Every structure is written in structure tokens, then in C-alpha cells.
Amino acid sequence: DIQMTQSPSTLSASVGDRVTITCRASQSISSWLAWYQQKPGKAPKLLICKASSLESGVPSRFSGSGSGTEFTLTISSLQPDDFATYYCQQYNTYPYTFGQGTNLEIK
Amino acid sequence: QVQLQESGPGLVKPSETLSLTCTVSGGSISSDYWSWIRQPPGKGLEWIGHIYYSGSANYNPSLKSRVTISIDTSKNQFSLKLNSVTAADTAVYYCARTIAVASMDVWGKGTAVTVSS
Numbered sequence: 225d226i227q228m229t230q231s232p233s234t235l236s237a238s239v240g241d242r243v244t245i246t247c248r249a250s251q252s253i254s255s256w257l258a259w260y261q262q263k264p265g266k267a268p269k270l271l272i273c274k275a276s277s278l279e280s281g282v283p284s285r286f287s288g289s290g291s292g293t294e295f296t297l298t299i300s301s302l303q304p305d306d307f308a309t310y311y312c313q314q315y316n317t318y319p320y321t322f323g324q325g326t327n328l329e330i331k
Numbered sequence: 332q333v334q335l336q337e338s339g340p341g342l343v344k345p346s347e348t349l350s351l352t353c354t355v356s357g358g359s360i361s362s363d364y365w366s367w368i369r370q371p372p373g374k375g376l377e378w379i380g381h382i383y384y385s386g387s388a389n390y391n392p393s394l395k396s397r398v399t400i401s402i403d404t405s406k407n408q409f410s411l412k413l414n415s416v417t418a419a420d421t422a423v424y425y426c427a428r429t430i431a432v433a434s435m436d437v438w439g440k441g442t443a444v445t446v447s448s
Contacts, residue, residue, distance in 0.1 A: 325375050
């Protein structure tokens with residue numbers, strides 16, 4: 225299985241901050257990576273697919289980049305609604321695998 | 332707008348079979364792939380598998396010997412069966428649409444399943 229490792233596991237930040245979450249794959253996955261946002265008690269929400277393609281309706285402050293084994297999710301200016309847990313997911317190879325999650329909390 | 336809704340028992344006894352159904356509304360199930368994902372309490376997401384409307388399915392090898400995903404296009408539903416469950420199968424189970432064998436863009440709200448006697 226391809227292992228997906230996110231860092232940091234927890235990130236404390238303030239409204240207005242620029243934050244970056246990193247996701248590393250144990251082998252190359254080209255650009256076959258998605259990012260999801262999950263709030264407590266809710267289903268995950270797809271933010272970005274194919275490493276950098278923003279889903280319709282997702283605010284432009286979210287952006288993704290990377291290819292191969294290293295990827296980033298950046299939020300340019302944190303809003304109160306952005307405090308949540310974020311997961312990366314690879315779909316290059318079966319079984320699809322997720323990172324362990326990054327909990328973005330209010331400082 | 333496509334919506335998904337999971338249904339099934341919230342409590343399953345150890346060694347028995349967990350059975351869940353996902354009903355798709357607002358669109359046809361006869362396209363794309365349809366997935367099951369689970370999340371144990373306080374933990375991360377685990378992909379269980381997905382099925383194409385034709386019936387072709389792919390499973391996570393960690394569960395493959397115990398899991399079956401099926402589809403009923405006449406009812407616009409797909410289903411999950413996981414047999415020989417243990418406490419480790421306690422989780423929130425989500426169904427989701429998978430676009431182009433890739434990311435999951437529409438999710439159900441999830442259903443909590445507890446394995447306990």
C-alpha cells in the first residue's frame with residue numbers, strides 16, 4: 225500500500241494567517257491526489273482533486289500544489305470556517321489511502 | 332443535485348455480518364464509481380472499496396476476504412456487506428460518489444455502526 229504522511233498532525237493558527245499542510249507519499253503518485261476538509265460529526269468535503277484543481281464552490285483561498293511524492297495544501301488567509309481536520313488521499317494505486325489527518329485549530 | 336443516504340443497523344453482534352445500503356437520489360447510479368469509506372471513532376479515514384455501475388468492484392486487501400460491495404441500478408442503490416465483524420469494525424461508514432475512478436465528490440452523512448454483543 226502507498227503510505228500517505230501528513231505534517232503537521234496539529235496546526236495552531238489565527239484568523240488571517242497563511243497556513244500550509246504537507247502530504248508525502250511513500251512512492252510517486254503523479255498528480256493523483258485529493259484534499260478533503262472534515263468538521264466534527266460531518267462527512268468529508270472534497271476541496272481539491274488532481275493535486276491542484278479546486279472543486280467548484282470552494283473558496284479561492286484554498287490552493288494545492290505538488291506532484292510525485294510531495295504535495296501541499298495552502299490556505300492563504302484563514303477564516304473562522306476553516307478550522308477543521310484536513311486529509312489527503314491518493315488515487316494512483318489500489319487500495320486508495322488517506323493521510324492520517326491534520327487538525328487545524330484556533331490559536 | 333446528487334445526494335447519498337446510508338441506511339442499516341446501528342448495532343451488529345461480533346462474528347455477524349454488517350449490511351449497509353446507500354440510496355442515491357437526484358441522479359442516476361448508472362455512471363461513475365460508488366464507494367464505501369469508514370472512520371473508527373477518533374481516527375482517520377479508511378477506503379473500503381468501490382463499484383462501477385456495471386458491477387465491477389475493487390476492494391481494500393485489508394478487508395477483501397470479508398467484504399462485498401454490490402449495486403442495484405433498478406433501485407439506484409449500492410450496498411456493503413462485511414462479514415465476521417469484530418469490535419475493530421466499529422466505525423462511521425460513509426458512502427460516496429467517486430468521479431472518474433478518482434476522488435470522492437459527493438458523500439452521504441455517514442452512519443455509525445457499533446459491533447458489540
